[in-house]
Amino acid sequence: MDWQALSESQPELGLIPPQLRTQAERLEIKRGETLFRVNDLVQRVFSVVSGEVRLVRLDRNGTEIVLQRSCGGFFAEASLGNTRYHCDAVVSAAGTILQFPVDAFRSALDEKADFRSAWMAHLASEVRKLRAQCERLSLHRAADRIIHYIESEGADGIINLNQSRKAWASDLGLSHEALYRALSRLEANGVLQIDGNRISTISRSSANSASSNSQCRC
Amino acid sequence: MDWQALSESQPELGLIPPQLRTQAERLEIKRGETLFRVNDLVQRVFSVVSGEVRLVRLDRNGTEIVLQRSCGGFFAEASLGNTRYHCDAVVSAAGTILQFPVDAFRSALDEKADFRSAWMAHLASEVRKLRAQCERLSLHRAADRIIHYIESEGADGIINLNQSRKAWASDLGLSHEALYRALSRLEANGVLQIDGNRISTISRSSANSASSNSQCRC
DNA sequence: CGTACTTTTGAATCGCATCAAATCTGGTGG
DNA sequence: CCACCAGATTTGATGCGATTCAAAAGTACG
Numbered sequence: 001m002d003w004q005a006l007s008e009s010q011p012e013l014g015l016i017p018p019q020l021r022t023q024a025e026r027l028e029i030k031r032g033e034t035l036f037r038v039n040d041l042v043q044r045v046f047s048v049v050s051g052e053v054r055l056v057r058l059d060r061n062g063t064e065i066v067l068q069r070s071c072g073g074f075f076a077e078a079s080l081g082n083t084r085y086h087c088d089a090v091v092s093a094a095g096t097i098l099q100f101p102v103d104a105f106r107s108a109l110d111e112k113a114d115f116r117s118a119w120m121a122h123l124a125s126e127v128r129k130l131r132a133q134c135e136r137l138s139l140h141r142a143a144d145r146i147i148h149y150i151e152s153e154g155a156d157g158i159i160n161l162n163q164s165r166k167a168w169a170s171d172l173g174l175s176h177e178a179l180y181r182a183l184s185r186l187e188a189n190g191v192l193q194i195d196g197n198r199i200s201t202i203s204r205s206s207a208n209s210a211s212s213n214s215q216c217r218c
Numbered sequence: 219m220d221w222q223a224l225s226e227s228q229p230e231l232g233l234i235p236p237q238l239r240t241q242a243e244r245l246e247i248k249r250g251e252t253l254f255r256v257n258d259l260v261q262r263v264f265s266v267v268s269g270e271v272r273l274v275r276l277d278r279n280g281t282e283i284v285l286q287r288s289c290g291g292f293f294a295e296a297s298l299g300n301t302r303y304h305c306d307a308v309v310s311a312a313g314t315i316l317q318f319p320v321d322a323f324r325s326a327l328d329e330k331a332d333f334r335s336a337w338m339a340h341l342a343s344e345v346r347k348l349r350a351q352c353e354r355l356s357l358h359r360a361a362d363r364i365i366h367y368i369e370s371e372g373a374d375g376i377i378n379l380n381q382s383r384k385a386w387a388s389d390l391g392l393s394h395e396a397l398y399r400a401l402s403r404l405e406a407n408g409v410l411q412i413d414g415n416r417i418s419t420i421s422r423s424s425a426n427s428a429s430s431n432s433q434c435r436c
Numbered sequence: 437c438g439t440a441c442t443t444t445t446g447a448a449t450c451g452c453a454t455c456a457a458a459t460c461t462g463g464t465g466g
Numbered sequence: 467c468c469a470c471c472a473g474a475t476t477t478g479a480t481g482c483g484a485t486t487c488a489a490a491a492g493t494a495c496g
Binding site for chain 1: 298
């Protein structure tokens, strides 16, 4: 398995120690397939390489509640601490995944101090990113979400998108039409400079500091 | 310090080992105060007991980008892995916080296997909750977010709210008016049963399974 | 060249935010 | 106990912005 190439697209795979790598299995997944179901014993840890996997829960009426859509990287990390799953994992777009035996994963975390701290750093970084994404999604205007994304995910107000605008729109919780329109409006208003996948904010001379008058969450 | 009472309102404080507890400091915080700034050295780890703290970043025009609003529990967990902060921490509602020396925190994680796995489980659980919240916030209709909340945070379609509806509305990324209206509409339509803070979904006999025709994120 | 997908623009509709105001609630002090 | 106040809860009216449906143009790839 080409861990070099894999780690470039999925940085968290770079954390995996050599011994654990040898126990990884590559798996082709087809749309509609189920990787695990509620109450199944946790026996593997999964990472999406390509395609999409959804964690879903069915309510009493059979309505699907999506808990997570994963297009890359580990998912259901909390399963490491549980014996059984609390949701189903369904493939929503064909692709490939990696799977590790959960016992080997757990003992690697126990024994390898390096891996352990790398894994904790990975989790903490996920938490940070997700918190920012929640704040972004709670903004109501498309333009605000775009600016928030650039300022929080980019560097110095500049970002290089590594995904299509349609996928970005989905990240931002917007329809792709809304994203396209907001982008061109922001460019027309001189707020953004757009050059293909390189998008940057333009600093206005009238820099008045933020008001910070918004309501508290609690 | 009354760790018993603290752990009841902030479960993650229950993880802290005795030795680390002795090094905790309680701190009263006032609105407008700054706990740390960008590029400050990471010297403490913080947990909100009451009030609200925001992690913010200022863009080139001085506009405030909110990365996180914390009304309880640890915040800026990623600072444990960094030497300097990447944002400011500003008090947006007066209250009290706990602070731990970061060195003591790190060595406790190194030395105490129990604390370490509890902390990893805490982080993984945060990741799970935040992913579900992101999915929830990417739903467009108020009713969908409410149902999603009940099904993902509650048990068996029943939830006991431990916060005001106004605070819940903020969690859901809705105005409180929109939440009130959606709740009474759902109750009138026989979808929800509302009894004070106990809210439950009602299973309809016409249980047709989910369609799962929604677009992929990628 | 054809196919599948993304990007782009248009028009109509829907749902939520916002502003406003009234009522209800719990807690404080006289 | 009651008056009072700060919040939370509730209802109404209005406007805006995003979704949705539709369709055309651009683009990558076999």
